[in-house]
Structure formats: C-alpha cells, structure tokens
Amino acid sequence: DSGVTQTPKHLITATGQRVTLRCSPRSGDLSVYWYQQSLDQGLQFLIQYYNGEERAKGNILERFSAQQFPDLHSELNLSSLELGDSALYFCASGGPEETQYFGPGTRLLVL
Amino acid sequence: AQTVTQSQPEMSVQEAETVTLSCTYDTSENNYYLFWYKQPPSRQMILVIRQEAYKQQNATENRFSVNFQKAAKSFSLKISDSQLGDTAMYFCAFHFQGAQKLVFGQGTRLTINP
Numbered sequence: 381d382s383g384v385t386q387t388p389k390h391l392i393t394a395t396g397q398r399v400t401l402r403c404s405p406r407s408g409d410l411s412v413y414w415y416q417q418s419l420d421q422g423l424q425f426l427i428q429y430y431n432g433e434e435r436a437k438g439n440i441l442e443r444f445s446a447q448q449f450p451d452l453h454s455e456l457n458l459s460s461l462e463l464g465d466s467a468l469y470f471c472a473s474g475g476p477e478e479t480q481y482f483g484p485g486t487r488l489l490v491l
Numbered sequence: 492a493q494t495v496t497q498s499q500p501e502m503s504v505q506e507a508e509t510v511t512l513s514c515t516y517d518t519s520e521n522n523y524y525l526f527w528y529k530q531p532p533s534r535q536m537i538l539v540i541r542q543e544a545y546k547q548q549n550a551t552e553n554r555f556s557v558n559f560q561k562a563a564k565s566f567s568l569k570i571s572d573s574q575l576g577d578t579a580m581y582f583c584a585f586h587f588q589g590a591q592k593l594v595f596g597q598g599t600r601l602t603i604n605p
Contacts, residue, residue, distance in 0.1 A: 382537075413592065423582065425592035436591030468534055472593075477543065478524045478586045480593055482536035 383407065384473045384483035392489045398459040401486045403471030405452055409481075411435070411474025412454040414446060417485075418467040429454055430474070461490045493518045495585050497596035504573055505604050511558075512568045512599045514583030523587035525559065525566045530598075531579040539581070542566065570601075578603045 383406035393399055405412050414426040416439075425438035429448035440446075443461075448454040458465060466489050472480040494517045504510045516525070527539040542550045542559050549557050554571045570577055583596040 415593075422597050423593075423595040425594075428591045438592055470536060472536075477541070479526070479538065479541055480586075481538060482528075484533075484535050487534075 382473070382481040382483065384471060384481055386469075386471050386483035386486050388486060389484065390487045390489075392491065393461060394491055395461055395463060397461050397490075398457065399461065399488065401456040401458070401469055401471075401488075403454045403456070403483055405454070405471075405473035406475065406481055409473040409475055410452065412448055412452070413472040413474065413480060414440075414454070414456050415470040415472065415482075416467050417470060418464075423470075426456070428474075458488070463490050466490045493520070493585055493587060493594045495583055495594050495596040497581075497583055497599050499599045500597070501600045501602070503602040503604060506573060506575060508573055509569060509571050510573055510601065512570075512581050512583075512601065514566045514568070514596055516564050516566065516583075516585050516594075518564070518585065518587060520587040523585060525557075526584040526586070526593070527555070527557070527566075527568045528582045528584060528595075529577075529579045530582065531576075536582075540568065573603045575603050575605060577601065 385404045410431040413428045426440040428436040446456045468485045470485045471483045523544045525542045529537045558567045580598045584593040
C-alpha cells in the first residue's frame, strides 16, 4: 500500500459528459502528480501541484483541469469526454528525493 | 529532451531463473534519479528500486538490483530467483533534479513461467 488513495476505482460514462477524479497524497507529501496511461501511449504526465499551486503542466488537454485543495487532496476534472479519453488515470504523491508513489488509479471508460 | 528507452518489449523466463531488463536514457543533466516500477495485472504502479545518479554504488532491494552505468546512460534491472509474482510490466523512469515529472520508458512485459 503506497498510502495514496484515489476514488473512484472505476468510472463508466458517456461521451460529452464530465467527471471528477479524486486523489489524496501520502501523509506529509505536498506534491501531487497526475498521469494518464492509455494502451497506445504509455504513461503520460498531465499536471503537478505543490502545496496548492500548479507547478508544471504536461500533455494536458484544455478540456481537462485540476486543482489541489488546502487539505492537499487533488481533483482532476475531465469534461466533454471523448472515446479516446478512456484510460487509467494515476495520481502520484511526491516523496523525498524525487520519488513518486502511485495510487491505485481510476479506470475511466467512455462509451 | 530527456528520453527513456526499453528495448525489450517482452521477456519470459522460468521460475527461479535470473533475468535482466534493459533501460537506456538520454540526458544532459548531471543530477538525476532513476527508478524501476512494476505494474502487475492489477495495474497498480509499484516502486521497485531507486538509484541516485551521484551514487556510484548500485542499489539493491532484496532480489532486485540494478546495474547503473552513468557514462553509458544505462540502468538495467536484475531480478534474481524469479518468482511467479514477479510477472508484470516493468517501467524504467527518469527524473532529473528540479524537474516536475517522471519520464517513462515504454515498458517490458515480463512473464515468469512455472
């Protein structure tokens, strides 16, 4: 158990809909990273937050947004969903010496 | 740009054998960290081992060890006495100091046969 929690574990929705994925980092970690893992593109970095502030952006679509709250949990919002957004979304908690600990992931299926 | 290459898409060995997974990377940075993550069929990403670039000594975690060759930009993972539970996808990842993300290789699918 990495100490990182993600909810929900599974999500099935329709095209055009909006969903919110939630992540709580390990106790004491201030950083949260979001990654997308699809079958054909491996693991792609989406965005990072550190202590409530956006720190870095990767290949995140404009339809996607995220935030980190004062209690350090983070939410990833995906809107106007398309079939191609179906993927496994991971949250990772930033530990010491640049080590990232991953949550169990949320499996999103867009029908 | 930093890149990570895993040249072995799939590997298969018998239980109790030793197996080595290859990883090379490209960077102009001097201070960085390298990782191996394991992703079993449950799809959880599990940290296997970590290596700091400034340390010459190769990292070891029980049956897992690395061969870190900084000049060659090579970071291979050796699994000794392989077990059925080692069956998983293995990802090599790179993080240079001050960067905000891990850069992953494409993964090696390892199967341990009984």
